[in-house]
Amino acid sequence: MTQPDYFTRFENLAFDRTDDGVLTMRFHTDGGPATFTGQTHEDLPKALEEIALDADNRALVLTGTGDVFMDSIDGDSLGEIFRPAVWEKIRTEGLAVLQRLLSLPIPVVGVANGPATVHSEYLLLTDIHIASERATYGDFPHPAFGITAGDGLQVVWEEIAGTARAKWLLWTGDTIDAATAERWGVVNEVVEHDQAYARGLELARTLAAKPRLYRSLQKQTLNQKLLRRIVEGVPFGMALEGLTAADLAYQQ
Template sequence: MMTATRPAYFTKYENLNFRRDDETGILEVRMHTNNGPFVFTGQTHREFPNAFYDISSDRDNRVVILTGTGDSWMAQIDFNSLGDVTNPREWDKTFWEGKKVLQNLLDIEVPMISAVNGPALLHTEYILTTDIILASDNATFQDMPHLNAGIVPGDGVHVLWPLVLGPSRGRYFLLTQETLTAQQAYELGVVNEVLPASRLMERAWELARQLAKQPTLTLRYTRVALTQRIKRLVNEGIGYGLAMEGITATDLRNAQQ
């Protein structure tokens, strides 16, 4: 049952909607822009590391579901809101935020379920930090923004896509900006279940309730055990990847002259 308990962070972030069943400790986190399909902005880049830290620090959370709004998971980006990425001092902020968002996602020490409700065209690395990935049958997966902007895909996709697809296929996916359908992603082992859009959230909550029957420490330490290697790989690769991305971002100024 949903209760009136609302931690302070539930209303702290403009682009995140939170609802929790306090009987089971299942937290649903829904990305949105004005309660419609989510548009990634500089503000969300700044705020998401703090949001995921707040989720990880709240020990009343026992299972977390991450999803989007409407018919897309994350398909739009406001490039102008990201600031002057050709300025190294501005990129330093992006560098820090880009590291922390993945580290803080992986520090959520309870099982995480991604419910991919439509096209996931950017920051798909968020999805790949979760333990169960469900996709609606209209979902697609692509790394859209990096090569379109002329910068290195170094924000974690360079670590996690080769991990889940294999080194050769993962590099191909990033370099060709390949679009995978939900069914292709399922066949390649990225997605665990493909569902009609009308069934997606119902199934996510079914799995979350199944997990929530376990003792709390079992939930927490299973997540810790299952993410140990992923944490190591992300920590090894994320700073280096973002540094390479930053060099190419600052070089955009020369390309524009």
């Protein structure tokens, strides 16, 4: 099995694949824990498209680097998001990421290897979700910046955890630990920290061994409602998020 060129194309995404077709995509910054940037935002939908088109991929493990899934963001790197043309680019990319993650023709195992307080919705959209005992979940950027959480968090957390819990998490900016996330039905398993990735890989290998058509069609069957909610809720939510970003710029 040859290594595709997309394995080395993206600045903040690292790839590795087992001989039996389990691809790992790991968020990182310079080989360490990831800081989410505008470049990550632009590259992620492209990477997911490459993954979908690569017939050698039989399952995907989505995780972070070191002891962090993702807990920091470089807001300035997103550009002048108060400008309509810039925000429309962000809005298009944001919707594409969520749609493509849900529509991958292979099962996805999410591994929260530590704090997931930036784009935790990526983990919630996976087909099986494993958490390290050190994982935490929440929404750091939107409450901190004073920008509406309209880029998918509001839809995914409500769908997975329920309306009251989603409202509490997104209003307060507080976090929950892995045990609470499991109790809320957000996480399938909580494991010892140093076993999280190994457990995710084990599950992904089990799924990868199933027939190709089964893997693809099961993915569609189980994600139909979530995909519909994403398509309905994210374009509107991101339009409102853009308005709050513009309002902040106007006040400065």
